[in-house]
Every structure is written in structure tokens, then in C-alpha cells.
Amino acid sequence: MIGRAERGFTPISVVRRMSDLGDFTDFSADDDASADPPPDDSADSADDGDDFDAYDVSPAGSDRGLGSISVSQGLRVAEDGDDTTLKAFVTSDNRESVRLGKYLLVPYPDGETLFCRITSLEYAQEFETDDATEIHARRAMRRDDFAERDYKFVASLDPVAVLFSEGDDLKRRMTDRVPKPGAVVGEATDAEQIKTGLAIPSDGVFLGHLSVGGETVRTAASPPTIDYRLKDDYADGDPLVFRHTLVAGGTGSGKTHASKNVLRQYLDTTYPMDDGREVSTAVVQFDPQDEYAQMHDDNPDMDDGFARRLDREGVVHGGHDDTVAFVPEVEGASYGGGDHRAEQVPFTVPFRMVRRRPWLVAGARLNDNQYQALDHLLDSFFDDYGADATYEEFTTYLDDPALREELDESGRVHEATFDAVRRRALGSAFRRVFDRDARPVTDLVHELVRPGGLTVVPTYHVNDSRATELVVLAVASLLVDEKLSNDPTYERIGETPLIVGMDEAHNFLTDAESVQARKVIGKFTEAAKQGRKERLGLFLITQDPQDVADSVFKQVNTKLVLNLGDEDAISSVNIPPTLEDKVPYMEKGQMVVYSPDNSEPVELTGLSTCVTRHGE
Numbered sequence: 001m002i003g004r005a006e007r008g009f010t011p012i013s014v015v016r017r018m019s020d021l022g023d024f025t026d027f028s029a030d031d032d033a034s035a036d037p038p039p040d041d042s043a044d045s046a047d048d049g050d051d052f053d054a055y056d057v058s059p060a061g062s063d064r065g066l067g068s069i070s071v072s073q074g075l076r077v078a079e080d081g082d083d084t085t086l087k088a089f090v091t092s093d094n095r096e097s098v099r100l101g102k103y104l105l106v107p108y109p110d111g112e113t114l115f116c117r118i119t120s121l122e123y124a125q126e127f128e129t130d131d132a133t134e135i136h137a138r139r140a141m142r143r144d145d146f147a148e149r150d151y152k153f154v155a156s157l158d159p160v161a162v163l164f165s166e167g168d169d170l171k172r173r174m175t176d177r178v179p180k181p182g183a184v185v186g187e188a189t190d191a192e193q194i195k196t197g198l199a200i201p202s203d204g205v206f207l208g209h210l211s212v213g214g215e216t217v218r219t220a221a222s223p224p225t226i227d228y229r230l231k232d233d234y235a236d237g238d239p240l241v242f243r244h245t246l247v248a249g250g251t252g253s254g255k256t257h258a259s260k261n262v263l264r265q266y267l268d269t270t271y272p273m274d275d276g277r278e279v280s281t282a283v284v285q286f287d288p289q290d291e292y293a294q295m296h297d298d299n300p301d302m303d304d305g306f307a308r309r310l311d312r313e314g315v316v317h318g319g320h321d322d323t324v325a326f327v328p329e330v331e332g333a334s335y336g337g338g339d340h341r342a343e344q345v346p347f348t349v350p351f352r353m354v355r356r357r358p359w360l361v362a363g364a365r366l367n368d369n370q371y372q373a374l375d376h377l378l379d380s381f382f383d384d385y386g387a388d389a390t391y392e393e394f395t396t397y398l399d400d401p402a403l404r405e406e407l408d409e410s411g412r413v414h415e416a417t418f419d420a421v422r423r424r425a426l427g428s429a430f431r432r433v434f435d436r437d438a439r440p441v442t443d444l445v446h447e448l449v450r451p452g453g454l455t456v457v458p459t460y461h462v463n464d465s466r467a468t469e470l471v472v473l474a475v476a477s478l479l480v481d482e483k484l485s486n487d488p489t490y491e492r493i494g495e496t497p498l499i500v501g502m503d504e505a506h507n508f509l510t511d512a513e514s515v516q517a518r519k520v521i522g523k524f525t526e527a528a529k530q531g532r533k534e535r536l537g538l539f540l541i542t543q544d545p546q547d548v549a550d551s552v553f554k555q556v557n558t559k560l561v562l563n564l565g566d567e568d569a570i571s572s573v574n575i576p577p578t579l580e581d582k583v584p585y586m587e588k589g590q591m592v593v594y595s596p597d598n599s600e601p602v603e604l605t606g607l608s609t610c611v612t613r614h615g616e
Contacts, residue, residue, distance in 0.1 A: 087156055267453075
């Protein structure tokens with residue numbers, strides 16, 4: 001009797017395996033179409049006595065997790081992250097759900113857990129083969145599906161921390177051990193594990209919800225999202241509000257929407273002062289687009305369901321009643337204020353503020369020698385005319401030809417220097433801003449800074465950039481000077497936790513060679529350094545972060561980065577490369593948060609609905 005192998009019989013199990021690889025025949029019209037058809041082995045196939053038995057090779061039980069730790073390409077945890085090799089094989093049923101940035105858990109045998117994130121995904125050959133061939137390509141072109149089992153799907157993991165229990169508390173430490181080969185890898189879905197792994201505080205100022213690739217991370221808890229919060233007390237160091245915040249985003253990225261949401265949370269917080277009192281935060285927001293006074297009003301687009309969800313998560317919402325629009329009176333500029341219901345308080349910048357701040361009238365073009373001359377002229381002027389002297393009187397003072405001659409002859413101010421100073425000091429912007437028909441801002445400090453109050457200084461109606469700059473710097477410097485002074489004139493400012501918000505910050509805090517710019521940057525750099533001690537927080541909002549002076553920028557601890565399209569802007573915010581690459585692709589409201597003293601760098605999705613009124 002001739003055996004089946006001897007007469008060309010191919011076992012049915014092999015035929016089925018070959019059929020999985022596709023049709024091997026009829027690759028081209030030139031193939032031998034007259035070839036005899038394969039013999040009919042149906043009779044042999046029906047012979048149960050000689051068929052191979054079929055075995056079920058599926059593992060017993062049910063799958064758990066996404067896959068397992070693989071050692072085939074190396075398994076190493078090192079102090080230098082570049083030397084770490086940690087990979088997981090992902091089973092075919094789980095491959096569609098795996099994304100870059102997803103957070104995973106790998107258990108150790110003793111109950112500790114490695115918390116990690118996916119940093120890369122790749123397919124690798126399962127079998128030794130060359131897939132760059134005509135046969136392979138033609139076979140692939142004739143198939144409608146993809147044979148997952150023919151390839152390995154491997155995820156590279158970045159170990160973030162080791163999670164361990166200490167009593168009833170879950171804690172984290174740096175990664176100091178390697179997981180076992182074959183350890184099951186599972187998705188992190190427990191809110192406590194994720195927050196602990198990323199070092200996100202349980203309490204604090206709400207910024208948004210944790211997300212990966214634009215999709216909000218979901219858990220089995222209620223609510224299912226993971227709230228991201230900034231440290232807001234003195235238990236583990238200074239509240240991060242007093243270590244300053246930068247919100248960077250291009251036009252249409254949602255930075256104003258996000259800023260309103262964050263500032264609204266701060267308005268509902270209190271901080272201890274040196275005398276032991278708990279005092280509510282005051283916010284003074286400079287507003288070039290007339291948008292922030294809308295925070296007085298409720299958002300008509302917020303429905304009851306969304307409001308209840310915010311209540312469950314402890315997110316403050318609703319219009320802030322104690323909101324005042326502090327409107328600068330500027331010649332030729334009229335403020336409508338029709339887009340909000342906040343109280344309006346007009347004010348003017350008194351020229352007497354210049355006595356302590358001569359740089360306000362220095363302009364951008366005075367050199368050091370001319371600035372010294374201006375300083376001397378102002379001292380002499382206020383000595384002669386009194387502390388409440390006006391800008392109009394100063395122009396009269398400079399127009400005196402006898403003064404020019406006297407200063408030149410005495411050698412104190414050369415006549416050419418005097419002429420240069422006079423031209424700069426008699427600019428039209430100064431005449432439009434100083435001493436207008438309204439109460440001086442120095443007489444309105446109690447209205448300007450109110451515990452728990454939001455003061456918005458709109459400048460949208462001022463169509464002169466030099467006048468706008470003068471108003472903003474005058475009011476901001478008043479706040480900063482009083483906060484830093486050992487002998488303040490206005491106790492209210494020193495006794496109140498204060499956030500100074502500055503939209504389009506790049507217009508006011510930019511590096512430049514002029515004396516005025518150096519004075520301004522020096523003042524705000526010192527304010528940023530002393531902020532934590534004086535309860536002063538800077539909240540800077542910009543679409544051009546690369547233009548903010550480095551000395552100020554370096555003091556900012558928390559950066560909220562929304563969509564930015566400019567490469568220079570993206571590189572200037574100094575966030576980790578893994579986050580930097582995501583920035584140009586972010587949708588409106590998506591952001592990355594880099595706050596080294598608060599948590600690991602993460603991606604967030606902001607609230608889809610503003611907690612106060614926003615927009616038209």
C-alpha cells in the first residue's frame with residue numbers, strides 16, 4: 001500500500017494554513033491557463049481513519065490585560081532613561097484600542113506596581129520572511145483583510161513610577177526595579193492609581209481633565225474622568241498660583257476660554273497671610289479685547305446637567321458678582337462696555353505717579369544719559385511744583401528757555417540732551433493719558449484691589465498702543481511696587497493675596513535695549529521672584545511666548561500650552577519633547593500642562609463650556 005505522503009497528499013491542516021496566505025495561482029494573464037486542475041482528494045479527505053486529529057490551541061480561561069512584558073528585544077530599567085528597554089507584546093484583540101501616551105500598569109510579584117506610559121508602537125515580523133517581493137505584494141493587493149497573527153505588535157513603555165501601599169495610602173517612588181518577563185500589562189483605569197502615578201494632587205485649583213491623544217481618560221468611577229488640579233496650599237510648599245502661570249496659545253486655540261475658567265477658580269480661594277488671617281484672592285486682569293468683564297455674568301449656554309457635573313467635581317462656576325470694569329479715561333477714547341453687566345468705574349493716571357516711576361515717561365528711545373537727565377528734571381520739577389503737580393505743569397516747566405540755559409551752563413544737563421528729553425516727554429500719548437477728568441487710580445486703591453473681587457482693566461477702546469502701554473504699566477507697577485515695598489503707602493494691596501493677569505503679555509514684558517524696557521523687566525522679574533513670599537501671582541497670557549523676557553519667563557512654574565503653530569513659539573515654552581510634538585495638532589481647548597512642582601507633564605482637555613459668560 002502506498003502511503004498518502006508518497007502519492008502527493010497534503011494534510012488538510014496544512015492546506016488550511018496555506019489558504020490563509022492567499023491564492024498562489026493566476027498571478028498574471030501569462031500564467032499557464034491550460035494546466036491541469038489539482039486532483040480531487042475529497043474521497044481521501046473523507047477517510048476519517050487517516051485524517052489528523054484537530055486540537056484546540058486556545059489558552060484555557062479568559063484573557064486579562066492588553067498583553068505581556070517581552071524579553072525578546074531586551075528588558076532593562078536604567079537610571080539613564082535612554083538606556084531603559086521595556087517592551088510589551090500586545091495581543092491581537094487589544095491592538096485597536098492601544099494609543100501612544102496611554103497609561104499602563106505592570107504588577108510585580110510582591111504587590112507593587114509599575115506605572116508607565118506608551119511611547120511607541122510598532123509591528124514586527126512574526127516569521128522570517130521577506131515581505132518586499134512581488135509575490136507578497138500581489139497577494140496583499142488581492143486580500144481585503146490584514147492577518148494580525150502574522151505580525152507581532154509591540155509597545156515601548158516609559159516607566160514613570162513604582163506604586164506601593166503604605167498603610168491605607170497609595171504612594172509613588174522613582175522606578176528602581178525591573179518587571180518580570182511575561183508580566184501581564186493592563187490599562188490604568190483606577191483614578192487613584194493614575195493620580196498617584198502622575199503625582200496629580202487630589203485637591204487644588206481645577207485646570208481640566210486628563211486626556212491622551214485628545215481623548216479624555218475614562219475610569220470606572222463616577223465621574224469617570226480624572227480631574228487635574230494645581231497644588232493650592234502650603235502643606236507641600238507654596239501654592240503654585242504664587243509661582244506664576246503662563247497660558248500660551250494661538251488665535252482660536254481657546255486660551256481666553258481656558259484662562260477665564262482658571263481665574264474663576266482662584267476667585268473662590270483663600271490664602272493665609274502673615275498675621276494669620278485667611279483672605280480671599282483679588283484678581284486684577286488687564287484686558288486688551290474687552291472679554292474678561294463678561295465673567296460677571298452667568299453663561300447662558302450652560303445647562304443644568306453640565307452644572308451638576310461641575311458641582312460633583314468641585315469646580316466653581318457661574319458669574320462672579322464682585323466684578324468691576326476699571327475703565328481708563330483716555331482723550332479721544334470712549335468705552336462702550338455693552339457686552340457685560342459689570343459695574344464700570346472710570347479712572348485716570350495721575351502724573352504724580354511719575355515721581356517714583358520716571359521710566360513711565362522715558363519712552364522707548366531715551367538712552368542712559370538722557371534718562372539720567374529726565375530723572376534730574378523730574379526731581380527738580382516736583383520740588384518746585386509740589387507732589388501733586390500735573391503733566392500740564394510739567395510741559396510748561398520744560399518750555400521755559402531759562403531752565404534750559406541754566407542747566408547747560410551749570411553742566412548738569414547739556415542743551416542737546418535737554419532738547420531730546422523734552423521732545424520725548426511731550427509726546428501726545430502722555431497728554432491723552434495723564435490727569436484726565438476722572439478720579440486718580442491712586443485714590444481708588446480700595447476699589448481696585450478687593451479681597452475676592454475681580455477688577456478688569458479694559459484697553460480695547462484705546463486705539464493708541466503707546467497710550468495703552470502707559471495705562472497698563474502705570475497700574476501694574478502700582479500693584480507690584482506696593483507688594484514689594486517694606487513701607488507701602490496702601491496697606492490694602494500688601495494685605496491681600498493678589499493675582500495680576502496680563503493678556504498679550506508679550507507687548508509689555510518684552511526684552512529690549514531701551515532704558516524703559518530694562519526698568520519694566522527688572523521690576524517684574526523682582527516681582528516674580530518675591531511673589532511666593534508676598535502672595536503675588538503673575539498670570540501671563542500670550543500668543544507669542546518667545547517675546548516674553550527670559551528673566552520673567554524663567555520664574556514661571558506652570559505652563560498651559562494650547563495650539564501654537566509657530567516653531568519658535570513652541571520651542572520657547574521649554575516643555576518636554578514628547579509634549580512639544582503634540583502642540584501643533586491640538587484642537588481647540590486641548591492643552592499640555594508642564595508644572596514640574598505639581599505633577600508629571602500631561603495632556604489635558606479643558607471644559608467644553610466656559611464656567612462664566614464667554615463670547616457674543
